[in-house]
Amino acid sequence: MGVDRLSLNALRAFEATARLRSFSAAANELSVTHGAVSRHVRMLEDTLGLPLLRRNAHGTDPTAEGQRLAEGLSRGFQLIQASVEQLKPGPLTLSCSESIMMYWLLPRLSRFQEVNPDIELRFNMGYGPVNFARDNISVAIRLSTIEPPKEVIRTGAVTEWIGPVCSPSYLRSLRVTSPADLARARLMVSRTRPQAWEDWSQCCGTDLGALHIAEAFNHFYLLIQAAKCGLGVANVPRMLVHDDLNSGALVAPLGFVAGPHKLSVWVAPHLSRRSDTVKVVDWLTDELRTSEPHRLSMAPA
Template structure:
């Protein structure tokens, strides 16, 4: 096997931090060394490679084209190294990367997350938004929260959180103006849709046996925008109970015809290897889900 021919890893790390953060002083703080050490490492790397990585005056350095190319590769490489280290370290404290669909995160998880932080102050939950199927092989998160409408990783540890109930919601003022008494009265309401779940109205109508053939309406790019439009009185939308429970309790939305059970559930999936932070977080999620009333 050919021997790797790499410059000093300290020099590569110093340059990567300087380029990523934009200033050598910030790189020095991150790597816990002096500004002079960072500067010497970068100069040494430039000498070894025979190229300039930065240009411009000392107080306003900018990456050269070669520097930009090298930085992109190094940042990706160090990210993968960090992920590999974290993959085999089982710590009781520190950062825990959690992937969650955006609306579920904003409407259910974040309003309750303060209770986890109070109970486990040593664990820092770092949230990222994604609607993509769970892929532990390609992504760095340890826990993923999804509506289980896609196949789940076969070796993942699954915690079921909430069975999905969904139904039409709208503002109290709009419901009053429309004099909603029967489901057929919804024909007078502007209907709101989201492109992330375009068949929600059709699915709900089929489950309750509502014979309305005209379910056209306004499309919104994101679920969150559609819910905000409903809260603002622009129409009625189909929403899952966990997304609107706090709004209904506060009177911002009403659900005049209740909610019906869908075939999906919200789940938390974590990697099969032992990870105490992920296990503690999923146990907390399950407890919060059990404490969430059904509609």
């Protein structure tokens, strides 16, 4: 059987379906109909003469043969994408969480644009694993809890500092002067970091015992807003509340400590030597190191 008999569209449809475990998700990614994806996969199975997917009520799972084919196709499509980008460079895409974008990156972005007016940056909101080629991501800011791709270039690692913050009015009503006073507080967390209070307790060497979390929010930006509105005490990374602390919208009665995680800048290897990539990475690295302190401090910020 010749390779020229295989449809590229069918191969793409199958790779996306096997990776996403869903015809509907594959159709959405490829901007085609569910039926078109299903027909392409069935045609590929007929051409190869063997089943590639196990279909069930909950989705699809690749067979052993299908998994081997899907892995090879994923590598191939990523190589195609990387090769095209090397020949025809486009705008760089920076990926980071919504909270980092809102509270850390955007307030600093004008400084980068003033120095580099010719560099166009696009943005991808995310905080999980990264596939540089598939998702067309050039540079990413990620926490050390996320497993990096094998080929990634990592740079600019800094320790993330964490601590409790609240509104000035809430602090006046609660009078928090020591970690023990938090037992009387309404503690809040982000669901993206449910263990934040335990991490802080261990890092500052304080045994708070069994903690009661009064409320959890889906994102840090909602958690920070709740703290500003006087709804309780939030445990957050310092980099996200730097401006609110300076403006007085929030206070940090117990200061901040070096947390258990680090932040790094990840770079797509096929774009790492582009001059605009180097400028973006150098700027991000400098900003991270400037915004995060380097010595332990329990003093109020």
